[in-house]
Amino acid sequence: MRADVQEKISVAARDLMKEPITIKKSSSSMYDVIKKLLECDISRLLVMDGTENIVGIISEKDVGLSLLSEISERKINEIPSSETMKPVLSVDESLCVRECAKMMIDRNIGSLGVCENKRITGILTKTDLVNYYLQNHTGLKKVRDVMTLSYVSGSCNDSVHDIITEMIRKRVSRIILKNQDGIPKGILTFRDIFQISMIFGQEDVVVNNTHSSIPEVSPRTGFISESGFGNATMADEVMTNNIVSVDHNDDLTSACRAMIENKINGVGVLMNDKLVGIVSKTDVTQAIASWSPFDTI
Structure with a gap:
């Protein structure tokens, strides 16, 4: 196997992950979620419980589906964020970038929680993968x-x-x-x-x-x-x-x-x-x- 090919395959989740942007499960509403997504210009938030452990994830697609299905008289600041939250799929920080990408495709998800000692400490998104490709792989493929x-x-x-x-x-x-x-x-x-x-x-x-x-x-x-x-x-x-x-x-x-x-x-x-x-x-x-x-x- 060529050394450059081996290098691109062996890059791990820890090398590309970012510190997660979070929101609290107990005190946040749909309004808070949308506001933070817009202010931080991101497409997902990780959700923390009272002990600051990551317990879920909310994506902009989840928010869109929730807004589409919401037919009650509640205002968006009256809808708990927990109603939109989904479980977060996590991987060990040592998992190679190819396997991370494959997991996202197979599970039809846009991000993975990254664990260190079984605790989620980071997030890896498709944006991180795109940025990695941009920085390292000119000439590999055409559009x-x-x-x-x-x-x-x-x-x-x-x-x-x-x-x-x-x-x-x-x-x-x-x-x-x-x-x-x-x-x-x-x-x-x-x-x-x-x-x-x-x-x-x-x-x-x-x-x-x-x-x-x-x-x-x-x-x-x-x-x-x-x-x-x-x-x-x-x-x-x-x-x-x-x-x-x-x-x-x-x-x-x-x-x-x-x-x-x-x-x-x-x-x-x-x-x-x-x-x-x-x-x-x-x-x-x-x-x-x-x-x-x-x-x-």
Whole structure:
């Protein structure tokens, strides 16, 4: 086995992990979770119990699903964070990066808790793997080698409720929005809905001037749910207009750099200046998971 290949395979979780950003299980609400995700510009929080042990994890996708399904009269600062928390999968700090990536792909998760002496002391995310690939593996693969040659799309005129429902159904973290001529105009992610959730999710009424099926002032019976403001808010009101893209012939590190610098989970892929697919942090993680001794740089 080549020495450089052996080195890239033997890098361990401890070499890439970050100190976790946490929230307390007993005293935090959905509002606190969203606020911290936005302020720290991250996609997940680890949850601590009263003894400061890590007992769970909350991802932005979990928050999106919770907001979609919440149809009660509770405000977001009245919903305990524990209702959204999930168990955290952890690994020993010595586990190699390839096995960590493989575990993320196999379990369809975006992060791993990293344990030292059986106690979680760090977190390893797909972002860490993408940054590692960017710093160490120029020339290994092209964008076309790992990209997803398709993408989930919707209409700019669809409601936020319909768009988020489709994202969860298709198990994607982003959806490309097209105008009436079928031209991609923007992208919507879970992060885009958090700001309006912070505003409307604490109000007792929703003021609506856009959707004919809902009165101009209606009770807030949910958030992005069909009965809440998600059905009264159109996707183009909250979408990000700029679709960050790379060419299919670019080195994969170009896509990694675009994701890291723009703090996004995926970029569009162009072929002859036409959007033909997506390359995401999951695609890069899959590339790392599939490394073998026969890879060349």
